[in-house]
Structures are given as structure tokens and as C-alpha cells.
Amino acid sequence: MSGKFIVFEGPDGSGKTLHSTLFAERLRKEGHDVLHTVEPTKGPIGKQIREFIAGDGGVSHEVMQLLFSADRGWHLEKEVQPALQAGKTVVSDRYYYSTFMYGEAAGLSSDWLRLLNAYYPRPDYIVLALPSMEVCSNRIGGRASQEVFEKRAFQERTYRLYEHMAREPGVIVIDTGGNKDEVAQEIWERVMERVGAPV
Template identity: 30%
Template sequence: MLPPTAPHPDDAPSRGLFLALEGGDGAGKSTQGRLLRDWFRERGREVVMTHEPGGSALGTQIRQLLLHGDHVAPRAEALLFAADRAHHVETVIRPALHRGDVVITDRYLDSSVAYQGAGRDLDADEVRSLSLWAVQGLVPDLTIVLDISPELGRARRGAVHDRLEAEPDGFHARVRARFLALAAATPERYLVVDATEDPDQIHDQVVARLETLVGVTP
């Protein structure tokens, strides 16, 4: 287990709002991200939309290795995701939060816990500790898990799959179970929604939860 990480000096109570969209491939995270972006902008908030891996210039290169390259050993895969996340937080997410912006990221550290910790059958606690060390303890104010079965996710994605999407349904079933377990363990920081519902209905559920967070609405 890695040692505890000291809080970053920029992580003050007055910082912006940090939201993460998680869930299996094909769950509709991009659609919900766009709906959330528009909702916040209509209320006068500055919004930064980003994603992992690849939310920075360096991350784009790491993304190519991770999702479109040759075989990557599981531990190397976990380390590359953590490296991408460390740079992403330092150069994109934390500066935006320091400005008071809303940050919406398509995937964050829970994806490593689910995909590498459960999907690759590594130690999930070690994978989480690695990412927490990489980001100096920064976690989202709310993580929205779009829950979808592996079979439906694969059908939605069609014929084109990246290296992780191409894994068998058993892999994706373990990933799904880990996302749900993470949400069940700390429900105050998560919202789980059924990704088979109409996108507008899902958005309404997300907005209802956001309206309970202090400082979301002007």
C-alpha cells in the first residue's frame, strides 16, 4: 500500500465543481457530458469538458499506446493510466478548478480501479492508491455511473472496438460490478443511473442530484 498523500494546496473549499462520468463502454457518457455542459452554461458557469486517457497533449500520446497499440502488460497499463491522470490533473483539471470552473471528465480514477483492478484482476486497493498518489488525493465532488450491461454496450459500439473495448464480456462484467461496488460503498459521492433510459430522463436525474450540491445553481 502506498503512503498517504498530502492534500494539494489548490484543493480549497472555494474551488470549482468537479464531476466525473463513469460506466462501461457504450453507456452514453459523451451524451450526458454534453447535456451537463449546456445546463451549466445556461446558468452562467464556465465549463471545461475533458476525458481520460488523452485529456492533454501528453495524454494523447499515452492514449494511443493504451487503446490502439500492441499488447500492454496489466501493471504497465495501470501505470500508464496513472501517468496520464497525473499530468491531466496537473495541467487541465486543477487549474480549471482553481479558476472556479466546472470540470466534467469522461472517466477518472474509478475507471482504473474497475478496468485494471477488476478487469485485469490486479489489486484494486493498490490501483486506487496509485491513482490517488498521482493526483494528490483529488476526487470528484460527484461521480455519475451510467450502468449498462456488457452485451448492450457492445451492441451500441458497433463493429469498431479499441483494445479495451475488444475484451470479452466477462471482462466487462467484472468492470461493471466494480463500478457498482464503488458507488455502493460511498453513495454520498455517487449517482448510479440506468443507461438504458432515455438520455433526457437520465439528464433530469443527474440535474436533480446536482441541485442538492451547494453552489451549483446561481
């Protein structure tokens, strides 16, 4: 399991942040050296992105995606690749798939978005957290404030794109709408099965 890059993806409200955290914690308990990371990062570009997202955006969708791509490059160079080279397992909450989903939902060209991320390495495993649309909406509705990417119409478009992603080969799709512990166990078993490691 060492030196593997595992990405958790999913629409807002899917539970991917919770379950990427639980998965990373369990890996550590099992004796693995783990880097649990997130995009946007906490680096200089990521901080700027978070400020835009927390407000009304402030810039065009094109500029936002350019920033996401630049932040991803920083993420890979400064955090992900050094960790992988050191033999660590990297668990990332979001990666370039988010660019494809959110960018296309905003009306940007899928070809342009893929070109923007063409030179970034593919992860070893992809876990897609995908409960029902209703579950995602209820979770987002319970938050104190809504970010620019959490508006209802945009959220629905993004969800449909993630549904399409769920049909891609190699993606581990998990309904994260159920009991937290049961879902965490299912994720563990599905990933370990793919890795070929004992559960």
C-alpha cells in the first residue's frame, strides 16, 4: 500500500471530506505512513482560491480554473510527489476531477479543462462518494453559509456530471448516504479489494 495515491471525489455534501479523513486515520492505525491532503491547498494559491470561493467568486470561471490548476501544480510539487517518493500513502480530498466537474458545470469547455490538467499524474485509486442528490442538498442546506459553488442550480449540474463519472472504469463508487461507520467500512473493504490487500 506504500507509495500509492488515493483520491476521494464527490459533489458538495457527499461526505467525501469526512470519509477521506476516516480512511486516512484507519490507514495510520494499520501502520501506514500517510499524508492526508486537500484541494484547494493551504498554500499561497490555495488560500487565494478559498477567499474567492467564500465570497461571490470575484473572478471569471476561466480564471478560477487557471488558479485551481496552478494550485494543483504546487500541491503535486510540494506535497504529493515528495510524500509518494518517501513511500507514503497519499489520500487527497479532491483532485483534477473536481476541475472537470465544476468547470464543465460552469459552462467551460471539457477539452480545455482536460488540456489544463493533461500533465498531472493519474491517481492509483479513485473513490467517488455519491449519495442521492437529496442527501447532498440536505447536508449543504444545514451549513451556516453557502459558498459560490453550493447554489442549487449549480449543485444539480455538478451532481449530474459526477453521476456520469461514476460510470467510468476503475472508479470505486460508494453511496455515502448511510450510517457513517458502515460506509467507512465499505470504503475500506472496496479499496483493499482493489489493492489486493487483506481486509
